[in-house]
Amino acid sequence: MGEVKVKICGITNLEDALAACSAGADALGFVLAPEAKKRNRYISFEDAREIIGELPPFVSTVAVCVNESIGVLAQYLSVFDYVQLHGEESPGDVPMKHVTIKSFQAGPGFSLADLMEYEVRAYLLDASVPGERGGTGVVCDWDVAQQAVATGRPILLAGGLTPENVAEAVGVVRPYGVDVSGGVESGPGKKDHERIRRFIDAAKASLA
Numbered sequence: 001m002g003e004v005k006v007k008i009c010g011i012t013n014l015e016d017a018l019a020a021c022s023a024g025a026d027a028l029g030f031v032l033a034p035e036a037k038k039r040n041r042y043i044s045f046e047d048a049r050e051i052i053g054e055l056p057p058f059v060s061t062v063a064v065c066v067n068e069s070i071g072v073l074a075q076y077l078s079v080f081d082y083v084q085l086h087g088e089e090s091p092g093d094v095p096m097k098h099v100t101i102k103s104f105q106a107g108p109g110f111s112l113a114d115l116m117e118y119e120v121r122a123y124l125l126d127a128s129v130p131g132e133r134g135g136t137g138v139v140c141d142w143d144v145a146q147q148a149v150a151t152g153r154p155i156l157l158a159g160g161l162t163p164e165n166v167a168e169a170v171g172v173v174r175p176y177g178v179d180v181s182g183g184v185e186s187g188p189g190k191k192d193h194e195r196i197r198r199f200i201d202a203a204k205a206s207l208a
Helices: 014-023 034-039 045-052 070-076 112-116 142-149 166-173 193-205
Strands: 005-008 027-031 060-065 082-085 100-105 122-126 155-157 177-180 185-187
Touching: 005 193, 014 027, 014 045, 014 193, 027 045, 045 060, 060 070, 100 112, 112 142, 122 142, 122 177, 142 155, 142 166, 155 166, 166 177, 166 193
Parallel strands: 005 027, 005 177, 027 060, 060 082, 082 100, 100 122, 122 155, 155 177
Antiparallel strands: none
């Protein structure tokens, strides 16, 4: 496989967005779900749109959302390249499969058969934490993630990734891409630019 893709999620300001781009991020995630306010990772659609207008070309942007209507998702897709669904969306709720990422928690109740029912561009696999939808810093079950990768679908590995463990994670799971938020923060909602650089360098070098 080629070089692993890296998505830096939980972007809340232009400084962090530009730092991630400069470090080589392939995609930036903006959390539009209000429940992200408890970790200071929420950003409004309007603020995200302003930041996206300042980004260099060829960096993908992802709207992270929970149980939004098709109409709202369509609005997001007027600005973002992709929507990432973290709610109870059914396969029939996917707006346009070529611009949709569906998130799954690798825990009790998860099955590869359920994942395979969704026709989407990519599948994000995160840790399972009761009452949480993501961004917990808990490491995902890499064995389950390996099984998901074996289906041949493009899998994005999330959950507790850091500059210190991402190379090992990629070596074990061999996902299409990795997704990080808290693992490169200096504080809630604020990125550590050096950790972003180290994370991307480690991820990109892991399969070289």
